[in-house]
Amino acid sequence: MSLDFGPAVALSCRECGTRYPLGPSFACLECFGPLEAAYSFGTVTRKDIESGPANIWRYRSLLPVPVDVASKPNMNPGWTKLVKAGNLGRALGIKSLHVKDDSGNPTHSFKDRVVAIAVEAARNFGFHTLSCSSTGNLAGAVTAAAARAGLDACVFIPAGLEQAKIAMARVFGGSLIAIDGNYDEVNRFCSELIGDPLGDKWGFVNVNLRPYYAEGSKTLAYEIAEQLGWRLPEQIIIPIASGSQLTKIDKGFKELIQLGLVEDAPYKIFGAQAAGCSPVSSAYKAGHDVVQPVKPDTIAKSLAIGNPADGPYVLDIARRTGGAVEDVTDAEIVAAIKLLASTEGIFAETAGGVTVGVLKKLVETGQLDPEAETVVLNTGDGLKTLDAIADDAVPSAVIRPSLDAFREFHAAV
Numbered sequence: 124m125s126l127d128f129g130p131a132v133a134l135s136c137r138e139c140g141t142r143y144p145l146g147p148s149f150a151c152l153e154c155f156g157p158l159e160a161a162y163s164f165g166t167v168t169r170k171d172i173e174s175g176p177a178n179i180w181r182y183r184s185l186l187p188v189p190v191d192v193a194s195k196p197n198m199n200p201g202w203t204k205l206v207k208a209g210n211l212g213r214a215l216g217i218k219s220l221h222v223k224d225d226s227g228n229p230t231h232s233f234k235d236r237v238v239a240i241a242v243e244a245a246r247n248f249g250f251h252t253l254s255c256s257s258t259g260n261l262a263g264a265v266t267a268a269a270a271r272a273g274l275d276a277c278v279f280i281p282a283g284l285e286q287a288k289i290a291m292a293r294v295f296g297g298s299l300i301a302i303d304g305n306y307d308e309v310n311r312f313c314s315e316l317i318g319d320p321l322g323d324k325w326g327f328v329n330v331n332l333r334p335y336y337a338e339g340s341k342t343l344a345y346e347i348a349e350q351l352g353w354r355l356p357e358q359i360i361i362p363i364a365s366g367s368q369l370t371k372i373d374k375g376f377k378e379l380i381q382l383g384l385v386e387d388a389p390y391k392i393f394g395a396q397a398a399g400c401s402p403v404s405s406a407y408k409a410g411h412d413v414v415q416p417v418k419p420d421t422i423a424k425s426l427a428i429g430n431p432a433d434g435p436y437v438l439d440i441a442r443r444t445g446g447a448v449e450d451v452t453d454a455e456i457v458a459a460i461k462l463l464a465s466t467e468g469i470f471a472e473t474a475g476g477v478t479v480g481v482l483k484k485l486v487e488t489g490q491l492d493p494e495a496e497t498v499v500l501n502t503g504d505g506l507k508t509l510d511a512i513a514d515d516a517v518p519s520a521v522i523r524p525s526l527d528a529f530r531e532f533h534a535a536v
């Protein structure tokens with residue numbers, strides 16, 4: 124079997140730096156730290172990137188994927204819109220604000236980015252089944268990508284997810300297994316399955332393929348910088364589930380600086396959680412380096428990870444860059460979904476309510492500079508979490524088809 128991971132040359136332990144050959148491994152044998160992809164980049168120019176396709180493969184020379192990746196059947200996610208959000212900015216008192224709207228991906232969440240890289244790793248390792256533990260969006264992204272790549276899929280979710288997310292995961296085929304427990308229990312179960320002969324030749328995108336999968340989030344950093352005209356934003360607000368996306372956006376920004384693709388300018392990274400699942404925000408506020416696990420209870424189910432694997436790294440990054448980690452209540456999440464929708468015409472899922480709600484709170488508490496260029500992420504589509512705005516999921520009025528009836532309604536509003 125000849126492996127082709129493009130510019131990636133090894134897996135490296137994030138804790139102790141021990142290097143391992145590129146393989147389906149995810150934990151350091153010396154210290155149990157998480158492994159991540161290490162690279163030897165060639166020369167990469169803005170021009171090379173700009174002449175690439177309008178999806179994440181324009182950055183293939185910065186990702187652990189083969190050079191001919193775009194020629195294989197895959198979902199081609201990315202290159203989503205960076206929307207200039209003048210109305211929302213005015214409503215919140217922020218001078219320059221953009222929304223990076225990742226609901227525009229093939230299965231309507233940012234997860235298509237990470238899964239696309241995991242599919243390439245699964246191909247490399249000759250895996251026949253694609254699997255994951257999911258808080259909802261990942262299950263749909265995996266089953267869709269498996270369908271197109273010609274792989275089997277068997278994905279695991281906690282029971283009690285939104286109906287739209289279950290439908291998104293079912294419609295593409297494969298098996299969808301709901302586990303009577305929360306996400307952290309689903310994740311523990313998947314770790315057991317990996318060690319069992321039943322899970323042989325299975326690629327769990329966010330477990331044994333995690334070092335590859337996680338790199339997909341770097342593309343958000345690359346796109347934001349390119350779409351700003353090859354500049355880093357001064358402030359960015361990122362949602363936290365496991366914390367992987369946040370740490371990889373930081374890694375992406377650092378690589379752009381290192382490769383000379385953007386000017387070396389400071390940026391502040393802010394993490395956003397729901398109050399009903401805010402272990403990282405609590406640790407940040409308490410000044411702790413360790414994250415105390417919690418039992419999630421929030422409408423932001425896609426972010427409901429009570430024991431986030433990358434929590435300590437998120438704390439490091441928020442503190443090192445001069446950002447912060449903040450949380451908002453379910454009521455604030457709903458209000459923020461409606462604020463974003465009514466100012467910018469963007470319908471976010473609850474995770475987008477979390478980031479916009481946190482953005483508002485950061486301004487109000489003086490933690491965010493309203494004069495600095497700011498980007499807020501929306502990572503998923505509001506059609507997947509309709510229950511959050513159930514009160515508004517009905518018509519303003521039901522009337523007879525007559526002008527008189529409409530006049531009556533019109534006079535009343």
Ligand SMILES: *Cc1c(COP(=O)(O)O)cnc(C)c1O
Binds near residue numbers: 362502503
């Ligand atoms: C998975 C997910 C995230 C972030 O996940 P991390 O585990 O922190 O990388 C953010 N938003 C949505 C909608 C998601 O589904």
Ligand SMILES: [Zn+2]
Binds near residue numbers: 136137152156
């Ligand atoms: Zn180690």
